[in-house]
Amino acid sequence: NAGVTQTPKFQVLKTGQSMTLQCAQDMNHEYMSWYRQDPGMGLRLIHYSVGAGITDQGEVPNGYNVSRSTTEDFPLRLLSAAPSQTSVYFCASSMGLALSYEQYFGPGTRLTVT
Amino acid sequence: AQSVAQPEDQVNVAEGNPLTVKCTYSVSGNPYLFWYVQYPNRGLQFLLKYITGDNLVKGSYGFEAEFNKSQTSFHLKKPSALVSDSALYFCAVRPTGGGNKLTFGTGTQLKVEL
Numbered sequence: 001n002a003g004v005t006q007t008p009k010f011q012v013l014k015t016g017q018s019m020t021l022q023c024a025q026d027m028n029h030e031y032m033s034w035y036r037q038d039p040g041m042g043l044r045l046i047h048y049s050v051g052a053g054i055t056d057q058g059e060v061p062n063g064y065n066v067s068r069s070t071t072e073d074f075p076l077r078l079l080s081a082a083p084s085q086t087s088v089y090f091c092a093s094s095m096g097l098a099l100s101y102e103q104y105f106g107p108g109t110r111l112t113v114t
Numbered sequence: 115a116q117s118v119a120q121p122e123d124q125v126n127v128a129e130g131n132p133l134t135v136k137c138t139y140s141v142s143g144n145p146y147l148f149w150y151v152q153y154p155n156r157g158l159q160f161l162l163k164y165i166t167g168d169n170l171v172k173g174s175y176g177f178e179a180e181f182n183k184s185q186t187s188f189h190l191k192k193p194s195a196l197v198s199d200s201a202l203y204f205c206a207v208r209p210t211g212g213g214n215k216l217t218f219g220t221g222t223q224l225k226v227e228l
Contacts, residue, residue: 004157042118042204042218043158058215090157100146100165103216105157113218 004090004106005084010041012112013081021076021109023091032074032096033058033103034066036087038080081113116141118207118221127195127226135190135222137205144210147188149179152202152221159205165187175199195226 007022033048034094045058049068063085065077074093078085088110092103127133139145146165149183150158169181179190188205199225205219 020161040220042220044218045215049210066149092158100163100210101157102160102163104160105150108155 004049004104006106006109017081023074024072025093029093033074033092035090038087083113086113116217118205119218120222122222124223129226130194131197133192135203137188139207141207141209146208148206149190150204194207197226200226
């Protein structure tokens with residue numbers, strides 16, 4: 001199993017541009033989520049999905065959209081990039097919907113918005 | 115609202131000495147508690163979790179953590195530190211009563227020196 005994969009690894013955007021961060025998992029996990037990691041702030045939940053066709057907002061959803069058309073894929077869209085969205089983005093998945101399950105993380109995407 | 119505190123930004127320890135990384139939490143009801151480790155330029159890796167039962171939880175790479183309900187703490191420990199343990203450690207909490215949000219602490223940088 002490849003686990004959780006993310007592309008691209010690095011990206012530089014200009015303010016106002018849009019892009020999609022890709023996330024895929026091959027473990028047939030129901031639960032998938034997106035986090036951003038900023039220095040001194042830990043990880044903050046952006047959006048999550050409990051299954052194909054079902055998504056919900058996390059702690060910091062503004063400026064981001066998600067969709068879940070398949071179990072495997074959970075892309076994160078930046079609609080109009082802003083410098084405040086400069087961060088490292090992690091996708092994660094877990095086996096089921098039980099809150100006790102641990103999450104598996106992808107390697108991250110480092111995004112810079114100028 | 116749930117929260118996690120990791121009071122130390124950095125912990126330094128000599129190789130071979132015991133290490134402790136502190137974590138306290140606040141949550142309504144009973145918690146699910148997790149520790150994750152992040153090596154440079156990598157995603158987070160699951161170390162261990164407390165769900166229920168024995169307050170001493172054993173995890174990967176010789177790490178363990180002790181759940182203390184009265185002190186609302188879940189400190190990470192290892193009897194003998196290795197240089198290869200140097201990494202960023204995150205504590206996280208979820209309430210057992212519901213909600214999909216996993217709340218992370220701000221992280222503690224562990225540095226193990228020869």
